[in-house]
Amino acid sequence: SRPLWEMWVLEGLATPDTVAVFFRAHHALLDGTSAAAVLRKLGGAGTTPSARDLDPVRVHAGGANPIGLVAGGLWDFSVRRPLTLARLVPEAAMLPWRLRRATATRRSGGNSAEAVEDGGDAAQTTPIPGAAPFTAPRTRFNATITPHRAVRGTSLDLTEMKEVKNAFGVTVNDVFLTVVGGGLRRYLRFHDDLPEKPLVAVVPVSTRGDEGTQGNNRVTVLFASLGTDIQDPLERLRAVARRTRRGKRRARGGMRPGLIQDVATLAPSGALSLVMRLYGDLHLADLHPVVHNLSVSNFPGPRKTPDFLGARVTHMYPLGPLMHGSGLSVTAMSLGDRLDVGINACEHLLPDPGLIATGLRESMDRLLELTREKAAGAGDAGATDSTPPGSTTTEEG
Numbered sequence: 001s002r003p004l005w006e007m008w009v010l011e012g013l014a015t016p017d018t019v020a021v022f023f024r025a026h027h028a029l030l031d032g033t034s035a036a037a038v039l040r041k042l043g044g045a046g047t048t049p050s051a052r053d054l055d056p057v058r059v060h061a062g063g064a065n066p067i068g069l070v071a072g073g074l075w076d077f078s079v080r081r082p083l084t085l086a087r088l089v090p091e092a093a094m095l096p097w098r099l100r101r102a103t104a105t106r107r108s109g110g111n112s113a114e115a116v117e118d119g120g121d122a123a124q125t126t127p128i129p130g131a132a133p134f135t136a137p138r139t140r141f142n143a144t145i146t147p148h149r150a151v152r153g154t155s156l157d158l159t160e161m162k163e164v165k166n167a168f169g170v171t172v173n174d175v176f177l178t179v180v181g182g183g184l185r186r187y188l189r190f191h192d193d194l195p196e197k198p199l200v201a202v203v204p205v206s207t208r209g210d211e212g213t214q215g216n217n218r219v220t221v222l223f224a225s226l227g228t229d230i231q232d233p234l235e236r237l238r239a240v241a242r243r244t245r246r247g248k249r250r251a252r253g254g255m256r257p258g259l260i261q262d263v264a265t266l267a268p269s270g271a272l273s274l275v276m277r278l279y280g281d282l283h284l285a286d287l288h289p290v291v292h293n294l295s296v297s298n299f300p301g302p303r304k305t306p307d308f309l310g311a312r313v314t315h316m317y318p319l320g321p322l323m324h325g326s327g328l329s330v331t332a333m334s335l336g337d338r339l340d341v342g343i344n345a346c347e348h349l350l351p352d353p354g355l356i357a358t359g360l361r362e363s364m365d366r367l368l369e370l371t372r373e374k375a376a377g378a379g380d381a382g383a384t385d386s387t388p389p390g391s392t393t394t395e396e397g
Contacts, residue, residue, distance in 0.1 A: 004025065004026040004028065004029050005023070005024065005025040005026065005029060006023075006024050006025075007021060007022070007023045007024075008021070008022040008023075008024075009021055009022075010022060018314075019311075021308060023039070025038075027321055031204065033299055035318070036299055036300065036301055036318075036333060039301070039302075039306075039316065042308065131198075131200045131201075131222075131223040131224055131225040131243070132200075132223055133223060133291050133292065134288075134289040134290070134291055135197075135200060135289075136197075136199065136200035136289075136290040136291065136292050136293045137195035137196070137197040137198075137199065137290065137293070138195075138290050139188060139193055139195060139199070139293060140188075140191060140193050140349060140350065141293075141294070141326075141327040141328045141345065141346065141349040141350045142285075142290045142293055142325055142326060142327070142349075143283075143285060143286050143325065143327065143349055144280055144283040144284075144285045144286055144324050144325070145280075145322055145323070145324055145325075145326075145327045145346040145348075145349065146346055146347070146348045146349075148346065148347040148348060149322075149344060149345065149346065149347055150345045150346070150347040150350060150351050150352070150353050151317075151319060151342065151343060151344050151345070151353060152342075152343045152353035152354050152356070152357045153315065153317035153340060153341065153342050153343070153357070154340075154341050154343070154357035154358075154360060154361060155315065155338050155339065155340050155341065156176075156179070156332075156338070156339040156341060156360065156361070156364050157337070157338065157339075157364075158172070158334055158336075158337050158338055158339045159337050160364065160368050161175045161176065161179075161339065161364070163368065163371065164237070164367055164368060164371045167371050167374070167375060168234075168237060168238070168241070168371075170237065170241040171241070171244075172298070173203075173244070173298050174237065174240055174241040174244055174245075175237065175367070176296075176298050176332055176339070177201070177203070177224060177226060177240050177244065177296060178226075178227070178233065178236050178237040178240050178241075178363075178367065179360055179363045179364045179367060180201070180226060180296055180330050180360065180363075181198075181199070181226030181227045181228050181230075181236055181240065181363075182233055182236065182359070182360075182362075182363030182364075182366065182367065183356055183359035183360035183361075183362070183363045183389070184199055184226065184228055184294075184356065184359070185228045185359075185363075186359035186362065186363065186388050186389045187355050187356050187359050187388075187389060188228070189388050190355060190388035190389060194228065195228075195229075196229060197229065198225045198226055198227050198228045198229045198230075199225070199226045199228045199293040199294070200223055200224070200225055200226070200290075200292045200293050201223070201224050201225075201226055201292060201293060201294055201295065201296040202221050202222075202223055202224075202291075202292040202294075202295050202296075202326075203221065203222050203223075203224045203244070203295070203296055203297065204221055204295075204297050205221065205222055222244070223292060224240070224243065224244050224296070225239075225240070225243055226240065226296075227239050227240050233363070233366055233367045233370055234367075234370055234371070234374065237367065279324060280324050284324075285324040285325030286325075290325060290326075291325055291326070292326055293326065293328070294326055294328040294329060294330065295320050295321070295326065295328075295329040295330075295331075296329070296330050296331075297318075297320055297329070297330075297331045297332070298331070298332040298333075298339075299318075299332075299333055300333070300334050301316055301333040301334045301335045301340075302316075302335060302336075303336070304336070305335070305336055313335075315335070315340050316333055316335050316340050317333075317340050317341070317342035318331040318332070318333045318340070318342045319331060319342040319344040320342070320344055321344075322344060322345075322346060327345055327346035327349040327350060328343075328344070328345045328346070328349075328350055328356075329343075329344045329345075330342075330343055330356075330360075331344070341357070341360060343356050343357055355389045356389070358389040359389035362389060
């Protein structure tokens with residue numbers, strides 16, 4: 001009953017001669033990678049002609065072919081659905097075992113062969129529990145969500161993130177997850193709601209080939225611990241990098257990218273809508289264990305500053321979807337030498353996303369400071385990450 005995509009132009013902003021373009025699409029159409037590709041196509045990379053040079057595009061809506069509709073329906077009913085069902089039955093039976101194998105980690109000390117295999121320093125890395133569904137602690141934003149949203153955008157210096165990445169031999173995504181963990185640690189301490197167990201984030205992992213055109217959604221997911229129980233930012237970075245490296249190898253063996261789409265194809269839409277409506281109306285997400293605390297995503301954007309109908313794009317803040325039981329998402333997209341971060345939250349569960357934005361920036365500043373101190377030979381003893389957002393002290397514990 002609603003459009004699968006829409007675009008709004010928002011005027012009257014505080015900055016003169018600036019407008020915001022708000023683009024929203026249903027996840028059935030796009031995942032993060034394909035959405036970024038669409039935005040690159042819309043914006044170009046400094047090559048989009050001026051608006052006055054564009055000719056209007058005329059769209060013709062042709063009538064549907066009745067024969068084609070009948071043939072397609074017969075094919076879907078008699079061939080596609082039985083084939084999908086035959087594939088799903090054994091896969092569904094094996095899925096719990098595969099997910100357990102994909103997310104299970106051994107609780108071992110820093111001298112384990114697994115830590116050495118993953119490139120960790122056995123003498124300095126802090127083991128953290130393996131992340132798995134339904135093991136996340138409950139926080140203030142893990143409950144049934146409402147339709148109202150609170151959003152905020154912030155930016156991180158991609159050059160600084162790469163400096164940390166190169167210093168420790170990790171990835172930019174490892175640095176980003178560590179920064180998010182530090183920002184959320186500050187935020188939850190500010191609200192006196194920091195759990196002893198580390199927060200668990202669900203992280204989409206693209207399974208596209210180099211051509212990037214394999215369907216609308218080609219993702220699997222991994223469950224990543226954000227190490228919010230670790231005060232030392234450098235220790236958290238090592239732990240997060242070690243776990244995500246191992247998790248990515250196992251995620252491909254857990255859930256097939258097309259599994260959710262196949263299930264949705266077979267499920268009656270009316271019954272599925274009713275179930276989801278009852279799930280929200282009855283607040284069932286408040287009763288069972290938390291599946292995950294939030295979603296965290298990071299994907300590449302345009303390498304060059306794009307134009308949009310002749311106007312220069314200054315920021316691109318992506319906003320991830322929310323679901324019952326997980327009222328927060330933190331999504332980042334690169335734009336030149338900057339990483340723009342969009343924070344999307346349920347307004348009734350997390351009305352102050354600006355505090356998270358502040359915490360992310362301060363967490364990144366502290367991580368960079370400790371990285372440079374370590375490079376200069378100052379060491380990292382006593383480094384902590386516990387200061388509430390907005391604090392003026394350089395210590396985080």
